Amino acid sequence: MHATEDLAEADRLMRICNACRYCEGLCAVFPAMEKRRSFAQGDLNYLANLCHQCGACYFDCQYAPPHEFAVNVPKTLSKVRSGSYGLYAWPRALAPLFERNGLAIALVAAFSVAAFIFGFAAWTDAGVLFSAHHGEGAFYRIMPHAAMAWLFGAAFLYAVVALVMGFRAFWADIGAGGTRPQGLSVWQAIRDAGRLRYLDGGGVGCMNEDEQPTDMRRHYHHATFYGFLACFASTLTATFFHYAFGWEAPYSWYSLPVVLGTLGGIGLVVGPLGLMRAKKTRDKTMTDTSRFGMDVAFLAMLFAIGATGLLLLFLRATPLMGTLLAVHLGFVFGFFLTMPYGKFVHGLYRFGALVRYAMEERQGYPVPAPKRRAA
Numbered sequence: 466m467h468a469t470e471d472l473a474e475a476d477r478l479m480r481i482c483n484a485c486r487y488c489e490g491l492c493a494v495f496p497a498m499e500k501r502r503s504f505a506q507g508d509l510n511y512l513a514n515l516c517h518q519c520g521a522c523y524f525d526c527q528y529a530p531p532h533e534f535a536v537n538v539p540k541t542l543s544k545v546r547s548g549s550y551g552l553y554a555w556p557r558a559l560a561p562l563f564e565r566n567g568l569a570i571a572l573v574a575a576f577s578v579a580a581f582i583f584g585f586a587a588w589t590d591a592g593v594l595f596s597a598h599h600g601e602g603a604f605y606r607i608m609p610h611a612a613m614a615w616l617f618g619a620a621f622l623y624a625v626v627a628l629v630m631g632f633r634a635f636w637a638d639i640g641a642g643g644t645r646p647q648g649l650s651v652w653q654a655i656r657d658a659g660r661l662r663y664l665d666g667g668g669v670g671c672m673n674e675d676e677q678p679t680d681m682r683r684h685y686h687h688a689t690f691y692g693f694l695a696c697f698a699s700t701l702t703a704t705f706f707h708y709a710f711g712w713e714a715p716y717s718w719y720s721l722p723v724v725l726g727t728l729g730g731i732g733l734v735v736g737p738l739g740l741m742r743a744k745k746t747r748d749k750t751m752t753d754t755s756r757f758g759m760d761v762a763f764l765a766m767l768f769a770i771g772a773t774g775l776l777l778l779f780l781r782a783t784p785l786m787g788t789l790l791a792v793h794l795g796f797v798f799g800f801f802l803t804m805p806y807g808k809f810v811h812g813l814y815r816f817g818a819l820v821r822y823a824m825e826e827r828q829g830y831p832v833p834a835p836k837r838r839a840a
């Protein structure tokens with residue numbers, strides 16, 4: 466017996482697929498499935514987070530609807546995957562945020578942006594807020610650096626703690642609790658995640674409603690992922706410049722934080738726009754449309770961060786800087802707050818599933834627990 470209809474359906478499909486095994490060369494899901502004879506909740510959540518939703522197994526399946534077996538692996542695993550996010554949420558009381566997630570994220574984003582705009586208006590003299598500022602420390606004439614560091618540091622720390630706790634719950638649920646990831650397995654997972662190896666539909670690309678596979682979804686995903694990493698690296702280098710050398714933002718166009726931030730901002734604009742477009746062309750019969758709001762809210766948030774960041778960069782020497790800084794910081798703050806309660810978690814759990822898969826490939830299934838020293 467499973468706790469939800471989606472888990473029960475995934476169990477039924479995995480039993481059919483385990484007898485058929487036609488798709489075993491398409492991705493990691495099928496080889497991982499073949500190592501199992503029965504599918505508990507943790508196994509299904511593991512397989513669901515290992516699935517990259519390329520759609521190849523749906524188009525290749527001789528048992529897909531209208532066949533009476535009605536096998537639809539991408540859609541079913543997508544539902545199980547979305548359901549797993551709330552299961553691991555920390556604290557548990559905030560798990561309902563994954564329901565009607567689009568609305569929740571939109572409200573937090575709107576509140577955060579409004580709070581920064583009103584905050585700046587209340588605490589900063591209008592003459593300062595709407596003036597052009599130049600040179601080192603220009604941003605901090607609008608909002609003191611210490612206030613910015615404490616506010617964002619606290620929000621980021623909270624997000625990291627919530628994400629780590631969620632990941633621990635996921636790791637235990639997929640049966641990996643008590644096993645330690647080995648360096649080679651982690652490296653394999655980093656390579657597979659970095660290349661999005663299993664988003665290639667077995668080599669031809671993601672399937673769409675016109676049945677013409679394309680790699681565009683993978684390219685846009687890359688732009689988003691590496692754009693995010695570049696923005697994160699930009700923030701880290703700027704923090705290092707500030708505390709190690711006493712150099713205050715804004716930095717020159719050719720400085721490392723600005724180059725990384727510009728590349729990252731472009732990635733966060735192009736990637737989410739492309740993924741939204743790719744979403745429109747996907748075959749709706751193999752996607753879980755009930756979670757459309759969560760996907761769109763996540764992409765919209767990343768796009769807003771990238772677009773406002775670039776606008777701030779280009780207009781930082783104009784009187785618009787204060788307003789743009791408030792809007793950009795509002796989106797970033799809202800993103801930090803909602804990171805553990807939105808689509809962001811899919812990257813974390815998918816990476817965990819890839820590590821688990823690499824461990825099973827290297828060490829066999831079940832992965833042996835580490836030997837403990839005798840007392």
Ligand code: SF4
Nearest residue numbers: 482485486487488526
């Ligand atoms: S998706 Fe269809 S073709 Fe592929 S393994 Fe499952 S039952 Fe077989």
Ligand code: SF4
Nearest residue numbers: 492516517519520522
């Ligand atoms: S949709 Fe793609 S990644 Fe997911 S199980 Fe099917 S072939 Fe594998």
